[in-house]
Amino acid sequence: MTKILPYFRKPWVLIFIAGIILFVITDVVMTSTSNPNFVPTVLLLGAGLIPVTFVAFIYQRVPIGEGLLLPIVFTFLWGGALGVAVAGFLEYSSLRQLGAYQLVGVGLIEEAAKLIIPLVFFFNGRFRHEADGLIFGIAAGMGFAALETMGYGFTTFLQSQGNPNSVLQTLLVRGILSPSGHAAWTGLVCAAIWRAREKNWSPLYTWAVAGTFVLAVALHSAWDILGTISSKIASLVFLEYAGLVVVGLVSFALLMRRFLVARHFSGEEASQAFRPS
Numbered sequence: 001m002t003k004i005l006p007y008f009r010k011p012w013v014l015i016f017i018a019g020i021i022l023f024v025i026t027d028v029v030m031t032s033t034s035n036p037n038f039v040p041t042v043l044l045l046g047a048g049l050i051p052v053t054f055v056a057f058i059y060q061r062v063p064i065g066e067g068l069l070l071p072i073v074f075t076f077l078w079g080g081a082l083g084v085a086v087a088g089f090l091e092y093s094s095l096r097q098l099g100a101y102q103l104v105g106v107g108l109i110e111e112a113a114k115l116i117i118p119l120v121f122f123f124n125g126r127f128r129h130e131a132d133g134l135i136f137g138i139a140a141g142m143g144f145a146a147l148e149t150m151g152y153g154f155t156t157f158l159q160s161q162g163n164p165n166s167v168l169q170t171l172l173v174r175g176i177l178s179p180s181g182h183a184a185w186t187g188l189v190c191a192a193i194w195r196a197r198e199k200n201w202s203p204l205y206t207w208a209v210a211g212t213f214v215l216a217v218a219l220h221s222a223w224d225i226l227g228t229i230s231s232k233i234a235s236l237v238f239l240e241y242a243g244l245v246v247v248g249l250v251s252f253a254l255l256m257r258r259f260l261v262a263r264h265f266s267g268e269e270a271s272q273a274f275r276p277s
Contacts, residue, residue: 046171080143107220133194141186
């Protein structure tokens, strides 16, 4: 018990527990009263719980620059909202002309749109380490994922004629998968961009930025393509789920590897900064 108690003092654990309690309360009230006024609250809490918790988890475990909390909150909100708006506009305007390549176009547009706010802080130049880029990317990706999940949850609510179980399933599945999706893809790209600047834009690391972006688009596109298999051929539902699991695991493993590397080097620099001369 004494080993478990310290975990309940961690902010990310408290955020998760508080969020779960609030979500359950509002969901029970909405279900028992059939009051649609609670739908926005349920969608907000359900879609935002895991994204906010995951950003807090990463924030606590990477030695990053001072004064980064407010920029991260700003990136989560603005990066998510602006990314969704820009991606939605571009997808509506251009994807109808792409035919069979629509899902690849979605991956390209959304991965680029999520970089808008992180790049603002990149060019500001105040936060210069790879770990900073990683957390900015994760924050923007998770903000995007939360708002996108709210949209899917609302669509499910309308299509199911207000079935709370369908809405809960949508929020739960998309919430659990969000660290393996948007957070991973944008986090990897931003980490590569910041890392290239740390290495003075040497050719190897500069090309790594392009390669990482292409990889993120490829993973995103594969995720979207696999997610449509069963809607076209019902008998291939197992292949769809198996493919999504593989893409999710690869994406999350790459993110965690980048996280451990960024954490290691940031920790070394932090310790050297406080080392007596």
